[in-house]
Amino acid sequence: MPDADRPQELPARLLTDPEMINACRVRDFATIFRLMKTRAGIYPSMIARRCELTPSRVGEVIAGRRQLLQDVIERIADGLRIPGHMLGLARRPWETPQALVTTEREAPQQPDPEQQTPESLPSPDVDSILALATRTSLSTATLEAFHASIEDYWKRDNQHGGEALRPAIVGQLRYVVGLLKESRAPAIQNGLYGVAAELARLTGWTHFDARQYNQARTYFTEALQLAKEIDDRQFMANVLACMSLQATYQDKPADSLALVTAAQDQARSSLGTTPRVLSMLSMREAFAHATLGARDSTHRAIGEAHRHFGQVRASDADPSWVAYFDEPKLLVDTGIAHGRLGEAATAEPLIADALRREDRSNQRGRAFHSFWLARTQLDQGKLDQACHTATEALESASTVSSERVTGHLREFYDQLAPSRQEPVALAFEARLRALLPPVSGSPHP
Structure with a gap:
């Protein structure tokens, strides 16, 4: 449809309102429609127009006299721009960014005779006038x-x-x-x-x-x-660096290296790029090389990361999104890069030092970094230490919803296979079962 006729997005304050979230969860459309009017300025007549309903049907829903079929619920989600997951529906086509849509949306179903009464609905001009009051x-x-x-x-x-x-x-x-x-x-x-x-x-x-x-x-x-x-080339570099990190998790190291190289190109082409940003990008490059098993290239990228970080000054105009990359983060990432190469003896003290210094409120970070510390200890044959550290990671992971972290801890459990019957390994397994839910289809925690 033309841009002028596209449904307006709902205000974030409405979509995040607990009353709205609960009403959507239980499909209480009387409450949903009331909140649409009082908090978004979307009147019943506008709801009828957007959702291809008659005003009388909307009135019956508001009065609690009408139950809605699945196809009508989907029309309401699409017409009012309610994200599908809020109503227990699949992701709606319009939730995908427009530039990424590759297939045409299906033509809407023909409304039943009760709905074919356009003369009873207000014109688009009236909708626009009413919407102005909410801007x-x-x-x-x-x-x-x-x-x-x-x-x-x-x-x-x-x-x-x-x-x-x-x-x-x-x-x-x-x-x-x-x-x-x-x-x-x-x-x-x-x-x-x-x-x-x-x-x-x-x-x-x-x-x-x-x-x-x-x-x-x-x-x-x-x-x-x-x-x-x-x-904003610095921010583009930041996003490309995120995509590079994801590629390492998908076991696509060549993609990871290509993405981080593009990130560095973007950053270097921006006059305002700070040393902290360049340091973070060099460390992401080290991760890519380590995943490829390229030892010399990994060490070179680590050296570049530390060189750039040595140039960081308090007066730098760092973007807010890179503030997390402080000295403990530099150290722990250095340790992880060495760990990925199998250089456990070098990695362990770096990660341990960073854990002692990093923010204790970052539960996911502490769980993730403790996993890497446990892995480096296990790689050196320090079974007791490794299981103790992994148990500490479990305590942090149990407070965070992060499949990435819990996945790592299950990987650690797999790595315990040769020592599975040792008392410390059995204790870790018991704690893992108690704190983390099992994965569907998996024979172990």
Whole structure:
């Protein structure tokens, strides 16, 4: 349909409202329609038009006198832009970024005779007039509020994982993308593109952390497209680095190296790229080389990462998204790169030192890094230490929803196979069964 006729995205504040989330979960459409009116300015007549329903049917739903069939629920999700997962539906076609859609949507089903009463519905002009009442002006303060919410999302993601946050993040992403359709001052418009790019990357990250790689790639690609609109090459480098890391998990080391090389090219072509960003990218390059088993190239990239980090100054205008890459993170990533090469004796003290120094509120990071410490200890034959460290990793992992981390801990359990009957290995297995749910179809935790 023409852009002017596309349904407007719902405000993030509505999609993240607990009352709305609960109403969608139980398919309480009377409450959903009431919230649409009171909190989004979408009146019953507009609901009828968007969802191909008659006003009388909408009125019956609001009064609690009408149950809805599955096809009608799908029309409501599409017409009102309610993400499919909120209503227990499959991902809706419009939730995929428009630039990535490769097939035409199916033609809508013909409405039944009861629905063929367009003369009873208001015109698009009336819808537009009513919608104007809900619009708010945007300012730099609005952009600051968006960035503050993104920082809060990242903090909560580190502490608890991103699975529960994803509906709120996607809702806010679609809301901001909707704002981009309107004409605004260049500074505000560019700021909105930046916010949308950050939200898309964060959404991609939550899918990556859940090992949902296809969805992650979709959102990472959307983030690249949004950043390209404002020529933010540092952020494009950041997204490409995320995609490079994902490729290592998918056992595609050549792809990983190609992506991080492209990331470095983007960063070097930007005059404002800081040493911290270059250090992070060099470390991602080291991961790619280590996955390929290229020892000399890995050591060279590690050296570059430390050289760039030595040039970091407090006065640098670092992007907020790279602030996590501090000295403990540099050390632990250095240890992981050595660990990937099988250089366990070099890796162990680096990772142990970083764990002592890193932020204890980052539960996922601590679980992930403890796994790597346990792995390096096991590679050196230190079974007791390795099982003790892995148990500590379990304690952190049990508080976070992260399939990436729990997957690593199950891998550690597999590596215990030769020592499975040792008391420390049996104790770890018991703790693993108690704290982490079993994987469907797996004979072990």
